[in-house]
Amino acid sequence: MARAVPAVERAFDVLELFLDVPELSAPEITAKLGLPRTTVHELVGTLAERGYLTTSGGNRFRLGVRSFQLGAVYAERLDLAREGQAVAEEIAERCQETVHVGVREGAGVLYVAKVDSSHPVRMVSAVGRLLPAHCTAIGKVLLAALPRAEFDEVYPEPELPAMTAGSITSRAALLDELAAIAGGGVAREHCESNDAVACVAAPVRDHSGAVVAAMSISAPILRWNDEVEQALRELVAEGAQRLSERLGSAPAA
Template sequence: MARAVPAVGRAFDVLELFLAEAELSAPEITAALGLPRTTVHELLGTLVERGYLVAAGESGTRFRLGVRTFQLGSAYAERLDLAREGRLAAEEAALRCGETVHVAVLDGTEVLYVAKVDSAHPVRMVSAVGRRLPAHCTAVGKVLLAALPKRRFAELYAGRRLVALTARSTTARRALRRELDVVAATGIAREHCESNEAVACVAAPVRDSSGAVVAAMSASVPTPRWDDAADRALTGIIREGAAELSRRLGHAG
């Protein structure tokens, strides 16, 4: 790997301070980074000249992000591919947990699987990219439904019967709504044999640059390998995998 250039790194350190603060002064940047005052002034001058920072207010002593950062962010967002980024993040999660990892999006009352990485075990869940399932029967679907405004949820399911894929599938809207409220509060959804009689899943939300939930990531495990220890381990891995995919999509949370 090529040697990092210290001056470039310090310039990025300055810019990244603005992820948490809308405006900063030169003394505040100096204190935050522990750099010499002259170095900070040179960095600020260069970043202002290139349009990455602008002076805030008439005094010119405070700074905020410039239009160039917006242009770069917009160019990045336009080139994002959820399926590609989802596949890369799912590969990392699957390597850690050894189980099948999915990434799915919501389409009406169904989930659509856009990325999948198979388990390393000979006994594993059979599924495919492009497959659809009723959202209320899956962990990824519960994550996505829980993120909807309650009015939107009510509109989607008004007069609609909740189909059962197994004997464990939830078919009562009130029971589903109560479960979704828990999912919204905890950030984790589970399903145990609700879409497949032999599979349990745990899922977490994936967010875009605006913070909106745009997808969900899950790990699917044959029930003989599912226990409390597996639940705890997979919950942590899927939380981190979903957070990594969120970062790939521009989420800074």
Template sequence: MARAVPAVERAFDVLELFLDADELSAPEITAKLGLPRTTVHELVGTLAERGYLMSADRGRFRLGVRSFQLGAAYADRLDVAREGRHVAEQIAARCRETVHVGVRDGTEVLYVAKVDSSHPVRMVSAVGARLPAHCTAVGKVLLAALPRAELDALYADRRLTAMTANSTTNRRALRRELDRIARDGVAREYCESNEAVACVAAPVRDHTGAVVAALSISVPILRWNDDVERDLADLVRHGAAAFSERLGG
């Protein structure tokens, strides 16, 4: 991996603050990042000059049009989200449960598409949400596709935090589960990220054969049993294969 450039990292740190805030002032950015005031003013000034930030009222800043253009260009080219939504709609129509499409970002899962269950009782989630990969069926499918050396490096300095009492926090146990998922082609999760939800997921491959996303079906545990798990595992395999075909896999 190439050496990171500190100035570029700090610029991205500034921009990423706006993922959780509509507007920020230079003093607020300084406080949040712990950077010298002069450094923040230089960064903000440069980003504003290039159009990635723009001035708002009372010395505050918001994301600029250039940030929107980059995001729009990314979304326009993100076939995974567009094609995933199409397949998710088909799978959700067959099972009437919530269907997600997720991609991996480091040790997290980012949900890029979702179709809600048609049942009155269903899980609550949102496109754009992030969860620890090791706590979700989607995430474990994506982790299982990694070479083991890359997986070990990914978690070398990270603890496996728990979201529920069922979350896997032991590295060896996670490794054994990922090996099983790699053999079986389906990941299963029971109340590991949400105490009231079970889930199955399968990998999605592109034209090179690489795993680029995962498709999952999530079910409230009040509707979960062995027969449902078996049927949905078959369905999510079918859906992931159809998704892969749409990506040239």
């Protein structure tokens, strides 16, 4: 890796302070970074001149329009399907099971990325396929993030259609499960969309922290047990967090 340039590093240190607070004065920046006062004045002066910082009155600074423009260009060039496919490939390589990334479409889940299991026995699914959200782990994660008013619009009726004998068929039961998912972060599906498949899923967030997608790992029940499920729950949470970070979400604490 090329040698880091100290002046550039200090400039980024200044800018990154504004990820946590909207405004700072030059003395506050000096105190937070432990840099000489003259150095800070030179840094904020240069950044302000280039439009990366702007003054907000009273000798206080905030991020300028140039910072916004760079962030907007980055956001525009992000592609959930492309980024999801890349992370799904990494996760599938580690677990050798099928990995999906999906988004909600009304009361359904649309798969936007998929990597097949390397095992000869695998689930049959396809990118672009729409499944009932309440029957899938991905769908449950996405539904758990909905405000109650929006959930009621999606599911106005008390009864829900089933895909298998294991599917949730009542709105009340679905709400109970979604409450548990909202608290724990990972959803589980066992033979609810396919009689022979179990699945776990975790939320994917964008730069604002909103849940915009979910990642799942699925496996035939002949390879499923409590130990496998726990390992896959941890792995899918890791994969979803990695994809979230690629979409601009803050790194996990």
